[in-house]
Amino acid sequence: MAETSNAATASMAPELQTSGWFNTPRPITLASLRGKVVVLHTFQIFCPGCVQVGIPQAQRIYQEFDPDRVAVIGLHTVFEHHAVMGPDALEVFIHEYRLRFPIGIDKYDGEPKGIPLTMHAYRMQGTPSLVLIDRTGHIRLHKFGHVSDLTIGFSIGTLLSEEIDESSGMAEAIPTGSGGSACDTDGCSV
Amino acid sequence: MAETSNAATASMAPELQTSGWFNTPRPITLASLRGKVVVLHTFQIFCPGCVQVGIPQAQRIYQEFDPDRVAVIGLHTVFEHHAVMGPDALEVFIHEYRLRFPIGIDKYDGEPKGIPLTMHAYRMQGTPSLVLIDRTGHIRLHKFGHVSDLTIGFSIGTLLSEEIDESSGMAEAIPTGSGGSACDTDGCSV
Amino acid sequence: MAETSNAATASMAPELQTSGWFNTPRPITLASLRGKVVVLHTFQIFCPGCVQVGIPQAQRIYQEFDPDRVAVIGLHTVFEHHAVMGPDALEVFIHEYRLRFPIGIDKYDGEPKGIPLTMHAYRMQGTPSLVLIDRTGHIRLHKFGHVSDLTIGFSIGTLLSEEIDESSGMAEAIPTGSGGSACDTDGCSV
Amino acid sequence: MAETSNAATASMAPELQTSGWFNTPRPITLASLRGKVVVLHTFQIFCPGCVQVGIPQAQRIYQEFDPDRVAVIGLHTVFEHHAVMGPDALEVFIHEYRLRFPIGIDKYDGEPKGIPLTMHAYRMQGTPSLVLIDRTGHIRLHKFGHVSDLTIGFSIGTLLSEEIDESSGMAEAIPTGSGGSACDTDGCSV
Numbered sequence: 184m185a186e187t188s189n190a191a192t193a194s195m196a197p198e199l200q201t202s203g204w205f206n207t208p209r210p211i212t213l214a215s216l217r218g219k220v221v222v223l224h225t226f227q228i229f230c231p232g233c234v235q236v237g238i239p240q241a242q243r244i245y246q247e248f249d250p251d252r253v254a255v256i257g258l259h260t261v262f263e264h265h266a267v268m269g270p271d272a273l274e275v276f277i278h279e280y281r282l283r284f285p286i287g288i289d290k291y292d293g294e295p296k297g298i299p300l301t302m303h304a305y306r307m308q309g310t311p312s313l314v315l316i317d318r319t320g321h322i323r324l325h326k327f328g329h330v331s332d333l334t335i336g337f338s339i340g341t342l343l344s345e346e347i348d349e350s351s352g353m354a355e356a357i358p359t360g361s362g363g364s365a366c367d368t369d370g371c372s373v
Numbered sequence: 374m375a376e377t378s379n380a381a382t383a384s385m386a387p388e389l390q391t392s393g394w395f396n397t398p399r400p401i402t403l404a405s406l407r408g409k410v411v412v413l414h415t416f417q418i419f420c421p422g423c424v425q426v427g428i429p430q431a432q433r434i435y436q437e438f439d440p441d442r443v444a445v446i447g448l449h450t451v452f453e454h455h456a457v458m459g460p461d462a463l464e465v466f467i468h469e470y471r472l473r474f475p476i477g478i479d480k481y482d483g484e485p486k487g488i489p490l491t492m493h494a495y496r497m498q499g500t501p502s503l504v505l506i507d508r509t510g511h512i513r514l515h516k517f518g519h520v521s522d523l524t525i526g527f528s529i530g531t532l533l534s535e536e537i538d539e540s541s542g543m544a545e546a547i548p549t550g551s552g553g554s555a556c557d558t559d560g561c562s563v
Numbered sequence: 564m565a566e567t568s569n570a571a572t573a574s575m576a577p578e579l580q581t582s583g584w585f586n587t588p589r590p591i592t593l594a595s596l597r598g599k600v601v602v603l604h605t606f607q608i609f610c611p612g613c614v615q616v617g618i619p620q621a622q623r624i625y626q627e628f629d630p631d632r633v634a635v636i637g638l639h640t641v642f643e644h645h646a647v648m649g650p651d652a653l654e655v656f657i658h659e660y661r662l663r664f665p666i667g668i669d670k671y672d673g674e675p676k677g678i679p680l681t682m683h684a685y686r687m688q689g690t691p692s693l694v695l696i697d698r699t700g701h702i703r704l705h706k707f708g709h710v711s712d713l714t715i716g717f718s719i720g721t722l723l724s725e726e727i728d729e730s731s732g733m734a735e736a737i738p739t740g741s742g743g744s745a746c747d748t749d750g751c752s753v
Numbered sequence: 754m755a756e757t758s759n760a761a762t763a764s765m766a767p768e769l770q771t772s773g774w775f776n777t778p779r780p781i782t783l784a785s786l787r788g789k790v791v792v793l794h795t796f797q798i799f800c801p802g803c804v805q806v807g808i809p810q811a812q813r814i815y816q817e818f819d820p821d822r823v824a825v826i827g828l829h830t831v832f833e834h835h836a837v838m839g840p841d842a843l844e845v846f847i848h849e850y851r852l853r854f855p856i857g858i859d860k861y862d863g864e865p866k867g868i869p870l871t872m873h874a875y876r877m878q879g880t881p882s883l884v885l886i887d888r889t890g891h892i893r894l895h896k897f898g899h900v901s902d903l904t905i906g907f908s909i910g911t912l913l914s915e916e917i918d919e920s921s922g923m924a925e926a927i928p929t930g931s932g933g934s935a936c937d938t939d940g941c942s943v
Contacts, residue, residue: 229462229469234424247903264465272419272457279419332902333817340910437713523627526716534724609842609849614804644845652799652837659799 186324187338190345193321196221196314197304199258201287203270205277211285213320216254220342221316222335225260225289225302228268228276230310236329237311238280244335245284253339257286260302260310265295317342376514377528380535383511386411386504387494389448390480393460395467397475403510406444410532411506412525415450415479415492418458418466420500426519427501428470434525435474443529447476450492450500455485507532566704567718570725573701576601576694577684579638580670583650585657587665593700596634600722601696602715605640605669605682608648608656610690616709617691618660624715625664633719637666640682640690645675697722756894757908760915763891766791766884767874769828770860773840775847777855783890786824790912791886792905795830795859795872798838798846800880806899807881808850814905815854823909827856830872830880835865887912 196213204210213221224241226233238257245255261268270288277286289299305314308327315324315338324330324338386403394400403411414431416423428447435445451458460478467476479489495504498517505514505528514520514528576593584590593601604621606613618637625635641648650668657666669679685694688707695704695718704710704718766783774780783791794811796803808827815825831838840858847856859869875884878897885894885908894900894908 229418229465231470243901243903247901248907267457267459267462267465269457272462275419275454275457280421331813331817331906333813333906336901336903336906336908337818337910338906340907340912341914342910344911344914433711433713437711438717521623521627521716522712523623523716526711526713526718527628527720528716530717530720530722531724532720534721608799609845611850647837647839647842647845649837652842655799655834655837660801 186334187315187317187341188323190317190319190321190323193317193323195320196223196316196322197301199256199287200290200300200304201258202290203288205274205286206283207285211254211256211287213316216256216316217320218318218347219252219254220318220339221314222253222255222339223258223314223316224255225258225307225310225312225314227259227261227263227310228273229264232328233311234280237313238282240330240332240335241284242282243332244339248339252343255284257282257284258289258301259286260289260299260307260312261295262298262302262309269295315339315342317345318347376524377505377507377531378513380507380509380511380513383507383513385510386413386506386512387491389446389477390490390494391448391477392480393478395464395476396473401444401446401475401477403506406446406506407510408508408537409442409444410508410529411504412443412445412529413448413504413506414445415448415497415500415502415504417449417451417453417500418463419454422518423501424470427503428472430520430522430525431474432472433522434529438529442533445474447472447474448479448491449476450479450489450497450502451485452488452492452499459485505529505532507535508537566714567695567697567721568703570697570699570701570703573697573703576603576696576700576702577681579636579667580680580684581638581667582670583668585654585666586663591634591636591665591667593696596636596696597700598698598727599632599634600698600719601694602633602635602719603638603694603696604635605638605687605690605692605694607639607641607643607690608653609644612708613691614660617693618662620712620715621664622662623712624719628719632723635664637662637664638669638681639666640669640679640687640692641675642678642682642689649675695719695722697725698727756904757885757887757911758893760887760889760891760893763887763893766793766886766890766892767871769826769857770870770874771828771857772860773858775844775856776853781824781826781855781857783886786826786886787890788888788917789822789824790888790909791884792823792825792909793828793884793886794825795828795877795880795882795884797829797831797833797880798843799834802898803881804850807883808852810900810902810905811854812852813902814909818909822913825854827852827854828859828871829856830859830869830877830882831865832868832872832879839865885909885912887915888917 198213199211201210222241222244224237226237228234241255241257244253259273273288289301291299305325312327313324313330313335314322317323323342388403389401391400412431412434414427416427418424431445431447434443449463463478479491481489495515502517503514503520503525504512507513513532578593579591581590602621602624604617606617608614621635621637624633639653653668669681671679685705692707693704693710693715694702697703703722768783769781771780792811792814794807796807798804811825811827814823829843843856843858859871861869875895882897883894883900883905884892887893893912
């Protein structure tokens with residue numbers, strides 16, 4: 184099975200770059216989700232594999248797990264046919280499919296065209312892609328295509344069981360940037 | 374099971390009123406399909422029941438039956454969220470779902486708004502709707518929602534087996550309009 | 564699709580040879596079903612393809628069609644592991660799976676061993692096998708493995724639509740045996 | 754979702770009482786599986802919910818997880834129709850469904866009749882039942898009927914992540930029986 188990668192060598196998950204959200208009163212950042220396991224599900228509304236397999240799976244995860252411990256986040260990563268997959272179409276899709284979990288719109292550098300920014304930062308291969316982020320913000324599973332419910336359930340169980348080292352992991356979530364430092368989404372270095 | 378209605382009392386199927394087509398070199402009229410059984414499948418691209426059940430069923434029918442005897446026709450009958458279900462979005466949907474059968478766009482009287490003309494003429498209740506039209510152009514099954522493969526197969530088998538009375542049924546397909554007559558899509562009356 | 568064979572060249576369906584029945588007050592013969600289309604579904608209780616696909620399909624057919632026009636008949640054609648697929652095991656299977664249509668036990672020439680008599684007479688390749696018999700008792704579709712609901716529905720619709728030639732077909736169903744003649748299940752010859 | 758119970762208050766899993774095994778060169782005891790998470794799946798070969806849902810799920814678990822860490826064990830707990838669900842029938846079932854994981858036969862106190870011993874010891878409500886046993890031999894999830902893949906995956910991930918307290922948990926797995934002790938299937942206490 185696809186297993187989660189080692190905590191010690193995992194990369195920090197790049198922050199989401201979004202241009203809009205549904206099903207949430209305010210934009211969601213990964214930084215604000217530290218302490219929870221994050222299930223990031225990316226899709227496109229005209230991607231058959233997303234609509235038939237990925238989205239129903241995201242809904243099952245959202246329904247089965249406690250939102251205080253597991254955050255299910257959808258991300259509309261449109262990398263083709265941009266003209267017909269804008270925010271209005273996404274809104275109708277979310278409404279008609281009765282999706283309840285927060286769904287963001289991946290942002291473009293300028294006009295919608297090519298691969299959006301978050302998708303690019305994660306080097307995703309396409310849609311659907313699934314990213315599991317641990318409670319300290321590190322990417323522990325990243326897969327294009329179908330991932331079984333057993334694997335996802337197992338990974339969530341594993342990540343929720345990890346002890347968080349307050350002196351390291353959580354510190355990353357509260358970066359204390361200082362003047363002159365080089366900062367990226369992982370934190371700041373002197 | 375939902376059975377086909379009696380041939381003697383069936384209504385003529387109103388002619389399709391369309392503003393565009395995919396998967397066909399030229400517009401398709403029901404009149405041109407006389408002699409074949411027509412499976413008319415109406416849908417909307419953001420209707421979950423259509424995408425998950427109706428469209429795959431239409432594909433199965435298209436794959437199983439001889440196109441010289443059974444014509445599978447899709448019709449995009451958009452009656453809500455018109456702004457995001459235009460021809461461009463439909464084209465992407467057809468491409469991504471790899472649909473091969475002819476699909477028309479139900480026409481509006483003016484701007485896309487409310488119920489389109491063909492949907493209105495058939496008094497359809499919503500999407501998906503299935504209409505089976507016999508070889509003389511009469512509506513023999515008309516159902517909103519799910520219809521089983523067994524029922525559709527049975528109905529096609531029944532309608533293909535009917536003898537066509539050349540003196541009545543086929544005459545409707547070859548209207549011999551005369552001067553001064555009032556003609557509609559069903560034929561012409563004096 | 565698998566289509567029904569031509570009525571003119573079809574073979575008469577060999578009569579069922581059974582050693583017991585469930586879900587019927589008395590043994591069923593094909594001869595007694597003349598005038599109906601017969602759906603003969605053969606299976607074994609430890610055949611995964613039968614239990615997962617064939618049996619549920621037979622149930623759907625039984626539920627959708629009028630029993631006065633379409634007779635669904637199950638036949639337990641055990642050709643392996645005879646010791647554990649006897650009548651007692653079949654009875655439990657029928658009870659637990661809540662099957663309601665008549666199910667016969669294919670008979671052996673002597674002890675249960677090898678291929679039973681009806682299965683042999685039909686030259687079936689294995690289980691599940693589906694046989695469609697028209698209203699005059701002729702085999703019109705005979706297939707080993709999976710047959711789609713569309714195909715079965717279509718075939719039933721086609722066979723139910725056929726006119727029965729009273730001077731030939733039905734005569735077979737009402738054999739008027741005369742002294743000294745050789746009769747078989749097809750009729751009687753002088 | 755159905756969550757695993759607390760390790761501190763969980764009961765020790767009663768030892769399996771079996772009269773035979775398939776897919777294993779020698780009988781399997783829970784005691785021998787200490788250190789692994791055990792997925793105990795109980796079923797009957799004529800139980801539709803087992804055949805259609807439970808058994809395929811057990812196969813998925815067996816295929817997805819490392820057998821050195823997760824032991825999938827089937828147990829045939831026949832509590833009705835004993836005459837037709839004996840070892841010979843079970844053997845054919847295992848062969849035809851191509852099951853590869855070890856499957857034991859729940860034992861009776863005397864002749865096969867009523868509820869077998871392991872099923873009784875676990876107070877199972879019926880088949881299918883799923884029992885998850887942690888690495889120290891404690892029951893952490895016990896459910897009659899369907900359990901989702903997400904829940905099972907999550908529970909396995911959680912149980913595999915638990916630290917084993919050598920001074921307590923593992924001690925149970927390595928009972929150091931002393932004279933005069935009271936022993937049960939869990940081990941022996943002074």
